[in-house]
Amino acid sequence: MHAWLCDNPVGVQALRWTELPTPAPLVGQVRIAVHAASLNFPDLLTVQNKYQHKPPLPFVPGSEFSGVIEAVGATVRHLKVGDRVASVGVSGGFATHACVDEAAAVPLPPGFDLDDAAAFAFTYGTSHHALIDRAALRACDTVLVLGAAGGVGSAAVQIAKAAGARVIAAASSDDKCTFCRELGADATINVSRDNLRDALKSVTDGKGPDVVYDPVGGELAEAAFRSIAWRGRYLVVGFAAGPIPALPWNLPLLKGASVVGVFWGDFVRREPKACRQGLAELFGWYAQGKVKPAIDTRLPMSALPEAYARMGSRGVRGKLLLVN
Numbered sequence: 001m002h003a004w005l006c007d008n009p010v011g012v013q014a015l016r017w018t019e020l021p022t023p024a025p026l027v028g029q030v031r032i033a034v035h036a037a038s039l040n041f042p043d044l045l046t047v048q049n050k051y052q053h054k055p056p057l058p059f060v061p062g063s064e065f066s067g068v069i070e071a072v073g074a075t076v077r078h079l080k081v082g083d084r085v086a087s088v089g090v091s092g093g094f095a096t097h098a099c100v101d102e103a104a105a106v107p108l109p110p111g112f113d114l115d116d117a118a119a120f121a122f123t124y125g126t127s128h129h130a131l132i133d134r135a136a137l138r139a140c141d142t143v144l145v146l147g148a149a150g151g152v153g154s155a156a157v158q159i160a161k162a163a164g165a166r167v168i169a170a171a172s173s174d175d176k177c178t179f180c181r182e183l184g185a186d187a188t189i190n191v192s193r194d195n196l197r198d199a200l201k202s203v204t205d206g207k208g209p210d211v212v213y214d215p216v217g218g219e220l221a222e223a224a225f226r227s228i229a230w231r232g233r234y235l236v237v238g239f240a241a242g243p244i245p246a247l248p249w250n251l252p253l254l255k256g257a258s259v260v261g262v263f264w265g266d267f268v269r270r271e272p273k274a275c276r277q278g279l280a281e282l283f284g285w286y287a288q289g290k291v292k293p294a295i296d297t298r299l300p301m302s303a304l305p306e307a308y309a310r311m312g313s314r315g316v317r318g319k320l321l322l323v324n
């Protein structure tokens with residue numbers, strides 16, 4: 001097998017495409033022939049030693065991938081050779097093969113495309129947990145999605161539309177705004193050109209969004225919170241812009257609004273049943289054509305550094321795939 005190996009987490013430049021012995025699955029594990037892996041923002045951080053979970057060295061990065069099971073270890077009960085699966089974790093996906101625990105390999109429903117499966121559970125799982133579970137989104141709500149052309153943002157746009165809500169998508173260029181309208185957004189705001197608060201006033205008749213989905217943080221966060229509607233719910237999803245924003249506590253008071261934390265990784269660990277229910281609803285929406293990952297580009301697995309460079313420079317609309 002081949003894998004991108006990280007034995008020194010100082011950045012992408014230290015990763016090496018390395019030939020390794022193909023591992024036999026341990027007890028309770030399955031070996032997956034990786035079909036494709038997608039790049040998620042934490043993958044950028046993990047190889048720089050900046051992510052909260054730090055895999056022991058050396059490790060193979062790649063938090064999300066799809067493939068076909070080609071060997072099963074002792075005690076594996078629910079999976080067999082030939083099953084098509086998706087897997088989300090912290091590492092292992094940027095390779096031709098990966099061994100994971102049985103519980104970390106999710107069998108795919110018939111008809112679920114293997115490319116889409118490599119770019120689904122992380123982003124759609126996060127955005128479903130955020131909007132449907134944590135924010136209890138209603139069809140009468142208006143949602144502002146920040147970073148709407150990115151991975152979790154593009155999933156949030158589609159999920160909010162699937163739930164019947166009105167979606168305002170915010171992104172940093174006209175090109176990204178056009179992409180968000182193609183995803184289903186009802187209105188867009190180019191935050192590089194337009195003042196966020198003025199634009200939100202104009203597209204919501206002064207009322208403000210009921211729900212804000214924020215994977216970006218930085219300086220947009222306070223402006224977005226100041227615009228939120230009475231009884232609004234502000235979803236803290238991530239800090240792609242870097243700085244973790246601070247909020248004056250009088251603002252939630254004045255709006256009767258909630259600041260709602262979203263941590264999909266711990267939701268999966270702490271509430272596996274609720275997580276499976278969310279995924280089942282998403283699989284149903286996928287079968288109905290309501291949600292589908294927007295794949296920006298497919299690159300060969302060996303082109304991982306190019307994929308990292310594009311994500312790091314905000315050059316991706318939707319998801320980047322690395323295929324074997």
Ligand SMILES: NC(=O)c1ccc[n+]([C@@H]2O[C@H](COP(=O)([O-])OP(=O)(O)OC[C@H]3O[C@@H](n4cnc5c(N)ncnc54)[C@H](OP(=O)(O)O)[C@@H]3O)[C@@H](O)[C@H]2O)c1
Nearest residue numbers: 041147150151152171172215237238239240241262263264
């Ligand atoms: N809480 C959770 O459970 C959870 C789960 C998954 C991901 N996340 C977090 O969500 C965030 C987004 O993840 P993602 O995979 O969707 O990433 P992504 O595909 O790279 O999207 C991030 C978006 O943020 C915007 N952005 C603004 N400033 C940026 C900067 N300085 N660098 C990079 N992007 C910037 C970009 O949009 P514009 O160019 O349009 O501004 C970009 O499209 C990350 O912080 C990630 O850790 C959290």
